[in-house]
Structures are given as C-alpha cells and as structure tokens.
Amino acid sequence: MKARQRRNTVVLAVITLIVLLIFAFPFLWMLLASFKTQAQIMSTGQFFNFMPNLDNYTSVFREYDFLKYIWNSFVVAFGSTFFSLLLGLPAAYAIARHHLHKLGLVILVARIIPGITFLIPWFILFSKVNLVDTYTALILSHMLVGLPFIIWIMISFFEALPTEIEEAGLIDGCTHHQVFLRIILPISGPGVITSSLLSFIFSWNNFMFSIILAGEKTKTLPIAVFNFMSYSEINWGALMAAACIITLPVLIIALLAQRYVISGLAAGAVKG
Template identity: 80%
Template sequence: MTRRKRTARLILGLLTFLVLLAFAFPFVWMLLASFKTQSQIMSTDQLLSFKPTLANYTSVFGEHDFLGYMINSLIVGVGSTAFALLLGLPAAYAIARYHLHRLGLVILVARIIPGITFLIPWFILFSQVKLVDTYTALILSHMLVGLPFIIWIMISFFEALPKEIEEAGLIDGCNRHQVFLRVILPISGPGMITASLLSFIFSWNNFMFSIILSGEKTKPLPVAVFNFMSYAEINWGALMAAACIITLPVLIIALLAQRYVVNGLAAGAVKG
C-alpha cells in the first residue's frame, strides 16, 4: 500500500470517527443520564464519573403505567403498518407496472405536506364520529405517514423486478392478481421488511397526532414522556430513562433486521 493510500485511509477513518462521535454522543449522554440523580445530571464534574442508580427506571415503571403505554404504541405501530401494507403493496405494484407516475406524484405530495396540515381536519372528523381516544383514530392517522412511505419504497422495488418473472406466471395460467400474490410478493421480502420496519419506526416515534387524538386509554410512549415534565421542573433522570426505554425496542428490531433493510434498499435502488 502506497503512502498516499495510507494517508487517504487514515483521513477517511478519522472523518468517519468524527461523524459517528457526533451522532453517538446524544445517545451515550442519554444512557448515562438515565442512571444519574438530578443533581448528578446538572453537575459537569460528574459527566462520566458518578455512582449509578436505578431509581429512574424504578420511577418509570413504578409510578407510571409505562408497560401499558408500550402496549398502546405496539398496537398502533403494528396496526398502522399492517393496514398500510395491505393498501400500499397493491398500489405500488399498479403504479410500477402500469406507469401511473402522476398518481405516484400525488401520493408523494401527500407525504411532503406537513402532517400538522391534516391534524385539525382529522380531529374534527374523529370527534364527530366519536373516535377520539381510540386505536382506530391513531392507526388511521399514523397511516398518513406510513402508507405513502411504503408505496414509494415498493414502487422502486417492483420496478426493479424482471418482467419475465410475471410473464412466466401468466403463461402458467395465473391471472394478474394471482401473479401478484403468488409470484411477486414471495420474492419481495427484503423490500417489504424495509418498508414495514421504517413505517413502524415512524409510527412508534409519532408525537404530533398522538398528543391530540389519544387519551388515557390509548396514550402511547411519546406522549407518556410528558409525565416527567411539569411547569416548575423537568425530571431529567426519569425522562432519559423513558427515552432509553422508547429507543430500545426500535434499536433491537433495527439490528436484527439490518441485513434485510440493506438488501431491500439496494434492491429498490437498482433497476434490472
């Protein structure tokens, strides 16, 4: 290896380390703060050297129904992702195969428009039909984010699949619907996993719709974090512990499905 290549690799490694440090520092600070008392968090002298405590996690699960909030978030996340897949996969396949690019553009515009634009109409509509503080309202509102995202990921994925596969299915006697269900979907696993995972993460972290449309029965995790914030004080330790709990399930899922996410994004980015 030449000296120039070694220098270039060293510079690249250094830049990569700096980027990772910038992204990782907030998460490391959050994790450390979750094991500190309020005074330790406020003290700059105890940034790394401190006596850890589990009092914050005890407060989160002992004084609040955090397990119930996790179940609410799970129901809404899985429900919105499942219904978005049910509607989004056929829509993405139709747009990809019949070149309905104008329809795809309309869906993209719906995704670009800020979600707060739909918030008041959603609230008025759900109030009229008595659906505020129900899983139905949260699932439908979260689909507003997940459905366009799934469609746009799967459009590029379906366009990358060779048409010869579908033609072989048609020759064997399948109609278009059977080709989609029996041929296309079974080989679309990486794309579906990628779209599902990202849609679930968006739903899991969604705060704006949840703060308005949820109540005590359906309060999800992002809204429950407000329990640790008051007018006079913010309980930083419990807040950081709650943030770690919110982040952990998504982090585990992302690590386990990392290979499928990479394959899905790569497959959707290359047209063959």
C-alpha cells in the same frame, strides 16, 4: 502509492470516528443520565464519575404505568404498518406495472405535505364520530404518512423486477392475483421489510398526532415521556430512562433487519 492509500485510509477513519462521536454523544449522554440522580445529572464533574443506580427505571414502571404506554404504542405502530402494507403493496404494484406515474406523483405530494395540515380536519372528523382516544383514530392518522411512504418505496422496487417472472407465472396457469401473492411478494422481501420497518419507526416515535387524538386510554410512549416535563421542573433521570426504553425496541429491530434494509433500499434505487 501504498503510503498515500494508507494515509487516505487513516484520514477517512479519523473523519468517520469524529462524525460518529458527534452523532453518538447525545445517545451516550441519555444512557448515562438514565442511571444518575437528578443532582448527578446537573453536575458537570460527574459525567463518567458516578455510582449507577436503577431508581429511574423502577420509578418509570412503578409510578407512570409505562407498560400500558408501551402496549398502546405497539398496537398503534403495528396496526398502522399492517394496514398500510395491506393497502400499499397492491397499490404500488399496480402503479409500477401500469405506469401510473401521475398517480405516483399525487402520492408523493401527499407524503410531502406536513402532517399537521391534516391534524385539525382529522380531529373534527373523529370528534363527530366519537373516535377520539381510540386505536382506530391513531392508526388511521398514522397511516396518513405510513401508507404513501410504503407505496413510494415499493413502486421503484416493483419496477426493478423483470416482467418475465410474472409472464412465466401466467404461463404456468397462475392468475394475476396469484402471481402477485406467490411470486412477486416472496422475492420482494427486502423492500417490504425496509418500508414496513421505516413505517413502524415513524409510528412508534410519532408525537404530533398522538398529542391531539390520544387520551388517557390510548396514550403512547412519546406523550408519556412528554409528561415528565412540568412547569416547575424536569425529571431528567426518569425522562432519560423513558427515552432509553423507547429507543431500545426500535434499535433492536433495526440491527436485526439491517441487512434487509440496505439491500431493500439498494434494490429500490435501481431500475432494471
């Protein structure tokens, strides 16, 4: 029996390692290529055998003004996440407590509809009010996906919370708004962190809305990376360095908030 369990454990470990290598290989190639020259990247015999250098990273910040693009992406991602939470948390709580399942279904449909469906109407609308190439246009367009996403995650999370907690707060003299702000939100931390993190990642990586609604003043990181590709050639070294720069902040945030994300998704998946 023990031998069978040991064999199953070894087989599971081998399968997990194979899957991990398959998914991690593109990131490993990206990281190594960011320290190579163009010739070394194109050479099949220099995957590991090369002399690392930081020329790609220095050129990214010196020639392409990447700090500006990082700031633009942060403003848009933070703004869209903040306002989505501001509107989405009360909406999700109301839907959960008043059993507005039809409204929840409408929100789910809004989340399922491809974002490109709204792109042309957004562009026409923002052009009419002179909001193209502004943070406002990008934040509102990103909220089109982030807001329904936060609402849908938090509905199931709020439904899992026992109503006795709210009743106790009302008995102690709190209003419904105070119960929500002082009792419900503090104990909903994992769900809030999970939904806000996923919304932030979506906004940080979004390409479709930015390529239409952003201009030179509000160009974000995905658009800046796209500019490394031209008709004549692709600057692979700078492109990989820029991709690493984009990935690093999200990776750090995800690692720091990992336990909250797991507990938030688990709590939202169970209805009490």
